[in-house]
Amino acid sequence: MMNRFGPSHVKNTPLNTGLPNPWSAILVAVLLVTFPLAMSYMGEDFYIGMGSRILIMALAATALNLALGYGGMISLGHAAFLGIGGYTVAILAKAGLVSALLVFPLAILMASFAAFLIGLISLRTKGVYFIMITLAFAEVFYYLAISLPNFGGDDGLPLRTRSSVPGIRLDNALTFYFFVLLLSGLAIVLMYRLVSSRFGRAVVAIRENEKRMAAIGYPVYRIQLMAFTLSGGLAGLAGALLANLNMSVTPHMLDWHQSGILIVMVILGGSGYFWGGLTGAALFLILEEVIADHTEHWNLFLGAMLLFIVLAAPNGVMSLRDRVLGLFNRSGSNADSKGSSEQEVNK
């Protein structure tokens, strides 16, 4: 099922590396469900909040991974979609609308729409120009946020309460965690369907060779625009959740610095790997937390740690798995020289 074309010795081509192992999904699910329960049992509410933050940023990073990792669209403006999702929730809350059933879909819709418009223009450019133009669009939203007094200006907008969900009280840390887990879980399932569909395969193949994909009949621009829009919508959902977690939105959510952090998370975890966003976000936020506990110069040490990880695993932490499997295959294939030559081919 994972490898849909050809025998298993060619499993690691780019069309397959982005598909998750079914066991990994179970492992991740068990981990994400037991962690907060354990923390709640130990009375460590702080770590439950931390868990929610990791999940939310993991969702944002996963959204970016769809565009950047799978699609090869290096967007330096994804904070804009995060921010638009967050601001939608905050502005509607200010107007008295707090029903999650209403504001969350609207947040996703607004972010998707922004991604569609930005993609419409940006995707006509390539390479460095694409990076710069997505950055420029995100900065427009950033300056819009700080310059409009109605939206709180520099200080941002506070939320008086978290969004309301019928039958659930989100102000409890544990409940909120599971609310985040439910929504990001749904988003992860959607993401899985996306990357394992024929659409997802086309997105990856376009990253590999855009010119050839056009020449065999793919509407490259439309496919990329669709992927970029979906990516923006997912980031918008993360933004709506983040606004609820922080009980406020600030222009920092839309800052290019935030876009940069998202890129770091994706690259750290493994760009184009299914769990790359989650791994990267978790690693980044945990390192940040641990180091900041010990020194006020945490930025310096965090930077050094990230540099070390990137040097040790240039394609991200998730790529280590492939590399370890590759070693196994090579040492095990001495008896079978044909197998070994084909493994070399995989490198």
Add this chain to the structure above:
Amino acid sequence: MSHIILEVKDLVKRFGGLVASDIQHLEVKQGEIHALIGPNGAGKTTLLSQLSGEMKPDAGAILFEGEDISALPVHKRVQAGIARSYQITTLLPRLTVRENLALAVQARTGHSFDFLGTVMDETDLDEGAINTAARVGLSPELDQIVGTLSHGKQRLLELGMALACEPRLILLDEPMAGTDVEESHNMGTLMLSLKKQHTIILVEHDIDAVFRLADRISVLVSGKVIATGTAEEIKQNPAVITAYLGEEDADELEVSA
């Protein structure tokens, strides 16, 4: 012979002051191998790129099966039945031969926007890939990574990618570039076998191969078609001999022909 599948009228393409294409009239008949020859910079690849849709002409019309396609984007022309191969190998090198071909088959299925359907049954794609690989003689290499294939085999896959689109008209840009004698001979045999089902426009520098394979030849010089005809007609056309082959080469050609 049969009807006109492609017609080019008053096609003009300029790069700044340079006129890269200035083709008053060019007709390609159904089922023929129509070669485009000419010195470097004559505008052969430029013409091919305008036929495939990668370049927009500044003026003129391209009629495919009687309909003007000059405004259609590349993928629409592929759907209409025109596919191309590249002079510089343009494949997905990190994927297997099977995956490359299956992608071309998938483009035809029209499911590439079906982004929620996790497709379990891929036999249609797989069969298409296997069939196309067999047609270009790459069955043994089906599960090899494309980047590790020899240059000659990559050239065959270039052709295979175009074939997998099931085109009526194939545009081949120097399919024999960089291949050895045997490979280029095989490529020629392959082309002749395709002729029954497809029309081929062939840009090729190997003049012997062109004379051997082509039903008709058009000679381009400075973006203009200076002559069109069979191999015999072209060999004896004085304008071609002076303009394209040069005086000295012309003597050699007489000897070899």
